[in-house]
Amino acid sequence: MTTVRNVLDCGYGTASWAIEVAEAYPDCEVIGVDISPHMKPDDTPENFWPELDDINRRLAYDANYFDLVQSRMVGGGINASRWSTYLGDIKRVLKPGGWVQMVECYYMCQSDNGSITDSHPLRRWSSNYIRSLEGIKDPRAPQRLHTLVSTAGFVEIEHRMIPMPLCGWSNDPRERRIGEANQENIQQTLSNLAIFPFTRRLGMSIQDVRSLVASACVDAANPDLKAYFPIYVCIGKKPGP
Numbered sequence: 643m644t645t646v647r648n649v650l651d652c653g654y655g656t657a658s659w660a661i662e663v664a665e666a667y668p669d670c671e672v673i674g675v676d677i678s679p680h681m682k683p684d685d686t687p688e689n690f691w692p693e694l695d696d697i698n699r700r701l702a703y704d705a706n707y708f709d710l711v712q713s714r715m716v717g718g719g720i721n722a723s724r725w726s727t728y729l730g731d732i733k734r735v736l737k738p739g740g741w742v743q744m745v746e747c748y749y750m751c752q753s754d755n756g757s758i759t760d761s762h763p764l765r766r767w768s769s770n771y772i773r774s775l776e777g778i779k780d781p782r783a784p785q786r787l788h789t790l791v792s793t794a795g796f797v798e799i800e801h802r803m804i805p806m807p808l809c810g811w812s813n814d815p816r817e818r819r820i821g822e823a824n825q826e827n828i829q830q831t832l833s834n835l836a837i838f839p840f841t842r843r844l845g846m847s848i849q850d851v852r853s854l855v856a857s858a859c860v861d862a863a864n865p866d867l868k869a870y871f872p873i874y875v876c877i878g879k880k881p882g883p
């Protein structure tokens with residue numbers, strides 16, 4: 643990509659990424675779209691344009707407009723049946739030669755040393771989470787990003803899985819720092835993601851949800867389990883110059 647003029651951030655959240663891009667590239671127009679703009683700071687750069695919309699609906703932008711579209715950690719809000727049209731829509735609004743960047747977390751906990759079994763509360767949390775969304779969202783979509791991007795007709799696709807350690811268990815100093823920094827966030831995430839679907843979709847009592855979350859948090863913080871959530875990253879280019 644030579645010159646980047648127009649950027650779209652789908653589900654911008656705290657707008658940290660959008661603001662960073664807007665500040666680093668003052669000549670660039672960064673549009674952010676979110677269904678609930680409550681996390682956006684009041685003070686944002688003039689070249690950041692936050693908009694209110696639902697990305698489950700057709701993206702309300704002209705064809706061939708953006709140089710870059712980012713879609714990061716919005717999978718929990720995308721309807722199961724929307725994924726393929728979402729990628730098609732992103733391709734439509736990108737200029738020929740423009741890029742999409744997708745980042746999603748698959749909330750099925752993993753451990754490469756095989757120490758997490760189905761009876762661990764953290765694994766039960768994961769299985770419940772996946773089950774609670776079935777039929778409405780697609781909790782396995784993160785694993786299919788490459789297929790989705792390729793089926794939509796993007797080219798020069800690159801994809802990889804990055805393990806997100808749930809606590810500071812890694813021997814690698816960088817991964818260890820990420821795990822340590824992530825620990826509190828993970829405890830919050832395990833609670834926030836579970837309450838509504840576990841009670842409403844699985845019929846669990848709030849006491850049972852709290853108890854499972856508390857035990858899952860103990861597992862997540864146990865360095866012996868070496869637990870991580872896989873983060874899938876995929877970039878692709880709309881055919882063109």
Ligand SMILES: C[S@@+](CC[C@H](N)C(=O)[O-])C[C@H]1O[C@@H](n2cnc3c(N)ncnc32)[C@H](O)[C@@H]1O
Binds near residue numbers: 653654659677696697
């Ligand atoms: C986990 S946050 C991620 C924020 C940001 N992309 C990041 O990576 O830091 C998910 C964001 O997506 C937004 N979101 C979820 N479903 C959405 C939808 N259907 N349409 C637009 N925004 C949505 C939420 O409101 C929230 O701000």
